[in-house]
Amino acid sequence: MNIGDVSTRSGLPAKTIRYYEDIGLIKPQRSENGYRCFVEADLHKLAFLGRARALGFTIEDCRMLMALYEDESRASGDVKQLALEHLSKIETKIADLEAMRDTLTELVHCCAGDNRPDCPILKDLSGKV
Amino acid sequence: MNIGDVSTRSGLPAKTIRYYEDIGLIKPQRSENGYRCFVEADLHKLAFLGRARALGFTIEDCRMLMALYEDESRASGDVKQLALEHLSKIETKIADLEAMRDTLTELVHCCAGDNRPDCPILKDLSGKV
DNA sequence: GCTTGACCTTCCCCTAACTGGAGGCCCCAA
DNA sequence: TTGGGGCCTCCAGTTAGGGGAAGGTCAAGC
Numbered sequence: 001m002n003i004g005d006v007s008t009r010s011g012l013p014a015k016t017i018r019y020y021e022d023i024g025l026i027k028p029q030r031s032e033n034g035y036r037c038f039v040e041a042d043l044h045k046l047a048f049l050g051r052a053r054a055l056g057f058t059i060e061d062c063r064m065l066m067a068l069y070e071d072e073s074r075a076s077g078d079v080k081q082l083a084l085e086h087l088s089k090i091e092t093k094i095a096d097l098e099a100m101r102d103t104l105t106e107l108v109h110c111c112a113g114d115n116r117p118d119c120p121i122l123k124d125l126s127g128k129v
Numbered sequence: 130m131n132i133g134d135v136s137t138r139s140g141l142p143a144k145t146i147r148y149y150e151d152i153g154l155i156k157p158q159r160s161e162n163g164y165r166c167f168v169e170a171d172l173h174k175l176a177f178l179g180r181a182r183a184l185g186f187t188i189e190d191c192r193m194l195m196a197l198y199e200d201e202s203r204a205s206g207d208v209k210q211l212a213l214e215h216l217s218k219i220e221t222k223i224a225d226l227e228a229m230r231d232t233l234t235e236l237v238h239c240c241a242g243d244n245r246p247d248c249p250i251l252k253d254l255s256g257k258v
Numbered sequence: 259g260c261t262t263g264a265c266c267t268t269c270c271c272c273t274a275a276c277t278g279g280a281g282g283c284c285c286c287a288a
Numbered sequence: 289t290t291g292g293g294g295c296c297t298c299c300a301g302t303t304a305g306g307g308g309a310a311g312g313t314c315a316a317g318c
Contacts, residue, residue, distance in 0.1 A: 004265065014266090019305055033313060035266055044255070051254050056229045059304070069251045079250050080242035087233045090226050097223045100185045104216045113209035121208050122198045125180050126173070133294065143295090148276060162284060164295060188275065 001038040010046040017046060025049060025063060057086055130167040139175040146175060154178060154192060186215055 007014045020026050021036070026045050028036040048069065052062045064082060068074045110120040123129065136143045149155050150165070155174050157165045177198065181191045193211060197203045239249040252258065 002266075013306085015306060016304080018267095023304095033266080034268095035313080047256055048254050051256065053304090054229075055233060055254075056226070065251070065254065068248075069255060072246060074246050074248070074251075075244045076240055076246060076248035076250075077242040077244065079248045080237060080240045083233055083237050083240070083250055087230065087237060090230050090233070094223060094226045094230065097185070097219050097226070100183075101216065101219050101223065104184060104212055104219070108209060108212050108216060111205055111209045111212070113206040115204045115206060117201060117203045117205060119197075119203070119205035119208045121205075121212055122194070122203075125177050125184075125194065126198060127176055127180065131295075142277085144277060145275085147296095152275095162295085163297095164284085182275090 001043070003036050003038070006038045006043055006046060009043055010050055012046055012050050020046070020049060023059065025059070025066065055086075056090060057082075061086060130172070132165050132167070135167045135172055135175060138172055139179055141175055141179055149175070149178060152188065154188070154195065184215075185219060186211075190215060 001009075003014045003017055006012075007017060010017070012020075017026070018036075021028060026042055026049075028038045028042050031037045045066065048066065049062050052065055053059075057065065061082060065079070068079050068082075107121045107124055112118070130138075132143045132146055135141075136146060139146070141149075146155070147165075150157060155171055155178075157167045157171050160166045174195065177195065178191050181194055182188075186194065190211060194208070197208050197211075236250045236253055241247070
């Protein structure tokens with residue numbers, strides 16, 4: 001398979017696939033003409049990566065997950081720990097965003113949003129509360 | 130005031146303050162010795178920026194918010210619109226993160242997390258569901 | 259056989275919002 | 289005068305790729 005086929009089948013942009021090779025996540029063979037030459041196993045890895053990334057794992061997380069995936073003697077506890085750490089980061093981000101959302105929502109509700117210059121949002125940002 | 134004082138009083142790192150000058154958000158005077166020389170108005174602006182950034186506004190949003198703040202004839206509607214757009218981006222991010230969290234939570238619950246290699250998390254990532 | 263267009267290659271710059279560090283001035287106190 | 293801290297500029301790195309240029313390759317159509 002050429003990169004275009006793999007891109008279509010994995011749903012990942014060709015650029016991303018090249019990037020993943022660059023950073024050593026995949027190691028496709030090369031044809032005589034220099035084209036990358038992917039086999040099913042590569043496609044499978046890319047799909048794995050795509051799903052892990054969609055769950056918000058960082059590239060380095062993905063690297064570890066792949067290593068664990070390929071290690072037949074792994075302990076599922078290691079995977080779970082990785083996932084739990086990631087989960088906790090996500091929870092933190094959600095909490096941060098929710099705090100922003102709540103503050104903003106309140107400010108927005110206080111703002112008339114008309115043609116007059118008086119604006120509680122700016123007032124709050126300027127510290128004159 | 131030197132940058133160290135402003136940093137302390139605004140809570141922003143000196144690096145960040147220099148960066149904000151670099152991109153034109155603030156324009157402190159200079160002393161004879163080349164040091165940045167801040168007045169209260171600069172400090173006020175930096176505090177404004179710090180609060181806007183803490184609410185998740187991008188630098189470009191901040192630039193517009195500052196312009197609106199300094200425009201006595203602004204319409205509060207413009208500010209509100211900016212805030213609403215930002216709010217909607219935040220809601221989207223929260224929703225995305227919650228989807229990840231839910232999926233991850235489920236996977237984590239299914240994983241024994243012991244010394245055995247069998248792991249539903251990896252199984253899911255590999256597509257063998 | 260030649261051309262054309264799609265596909266592939268590498269290489270380099272760009273993103274956001276800083277952060278870290280190197281190398282070098284400046285200032286104040288002991 | 290020396291030392292330590294503060295300040296300066298400039299450069300590079302961070303995430304996870306995206307955009308695009310310049311050029312090689314391949315298969316179809318004439």
